[in-house]
Amino acid sequence: MNESGIPTVSAPVDFAPKGRSPWRDARLRFQRNRAAVASVVVLMIIALACVFGPMLLPNAYDSVDWDLMSHPPTRANWHLFGTDELGRDLLVRTLIGGRVSLMVGALATLVSVSIGVVWGAVAGFAGGRVDSLMMRIVDMAYAVPYLLIAILVVTIFGRDILLVVAAIAAFSWLDMARVVRGQTLSIKSREYVEAARAIGVPTWRIIFQHVVPNLMGVVVIYTSILVPGVILTESVLSFLGLGVQEPMTSWGVLIHDGAAVMGASPWMILFPAGALSITLYCANFIGDGLRDALDPKER
């Protein structure tokens, strides 16, 4: 603006956007999907509650309320989800259990995605004998009965949360590796990969600079499918008594304990099972939204 109040044209404002990445387009499409956005919000609330809830609530996850044992939900002493048969507050235990379940889910997913992407991308890009060898290893790992191995591992090394993570990750990267390899095979034949070779980019750099970013759509989608699976697996292991050690707990453990007294005190299974179900629903909705947003056919 100059003194006369008329906007001058001599100093144009730069409205030009910074380059719009394909990721930004995907984000915009995702934001238009209401169910997915709502699921993100709900999941965030659950995660925040699990992280901060136990700090704000007066009860500890392992302290016993001698007056209120196996009590249904009540406002007394903040037992909003009731108490278990030892008089421990179920709300705090559900939140603490959520911490464990979500952490195991996140950690195991991270590990298996990392291994799966690298393994699949290298196998797919290298092709030939390297590819055959790497994928046969995957096939062999598939043939191993993982529950049996998990039981063995936990029996031998004791119950340790990191062991649970390792046991889950050791098997869940296999699918990721296969999916990534398939995708790499198709990306490998794209012209920009040939163009990269023609400008003298070394192979390892082509894989990580040019192939992996183009895999990310598929990886993100597949991860969103993987997360609920991993959380569920943790619950299965815990339900079988292979998860975390008492008094520490997880959703799977709580459901296991609640199932035993389901007839007399249904709240003991309803709340943790509800939390798990809602989380899994949200994860699946988010996965759905991501799939629509990143659909490779749209590109």
Next chain:
Amino acid sequence: MSDAPATKVLEVKDLSVQFRTNDGAVYAVNHVDFELGRGQTLGIVGESGSGKSQTVLAMMGLLARNGSASGQVLHHGRNLLGLSPTALNAIRGDRIAMIFQDPMTSLNPYLTVERQMTEVLELHRGMGRRAARLRAIEALDAVKIPDARRRIDFYPHEFSGGMRQRVMIAMALLCEPELLIADEPTTALDATVQAQITVLLRELQRDFGTAILMITHDLGVVAGLCDDVMVMYGGRVMEHASADDIFHRPSHPYTRGLLAALPRLDDTSAKLVSIPGNPPNMNELPPGCPFSARCRYVQDRCVTTMPLLQRRDVASTALRACHRSVAELDAMEASDA
């Protein structure tokens, strides 16, 4: 052909390419010779499957896994065939650059143009990101991308086809290569953009003295850009002569057919002409001239023996591979008309 150049950037001697397939070996390129001096332009012309693309892919070590090349590709006397991948990577993109047919797919959609351009400089020049960026902006300016300083941060999908091909050219020229291989650089673009790109290549060649190897099936591009032209068919060189000779004194039936098939805007009465028949099946080539099956002037020995690539006459540098003499062809064509 023009006079022997003072400095030869590239000499290709007896280059052959074959592919192992389930139907047996396919000989995609057979005994191709040519050389290219500084600032020269050679056009390789031919229809799909004539072996023109495989010729340059073999030179660059980019053949598919089941392909193998024999012969020599000498870059300043060093044979590129059989170099280690590391040694090849040092040359590719630096001394010899390549641009591809489809600019829509030869840029990585998930990386900004800046990232893709600076990568070349980081690899070959060891430049830092900031210096590389400035150099990349210069290169984009050189190919006349308006507002390069801002556009360099865009992703490929935000450029039009012609712009993307300009980006590809700018990328190829970043290290000021001696040789630019252009594999049908204008095929995927519309006519006005084609003309712009052709002009651009000519200007860049004038400014940088880059030799260009232009693969195309567009004779208009050839006329506008090339000094020499090599006409290929069925993996063999049919004719190799100066652009002038090719356009005004074509000496091979196939070249003549190609030229006759060019639509003429100035002649409204003309109907569209084509060469009868189909491109050859590379699995079942005759022992003789690959064009014999479609040639109007075919004789028995064409089918059984491959004519040698020979000088058109003693005075000329033009090479042709045909059993019939030019005089013979002229006479037969005259009696046809």
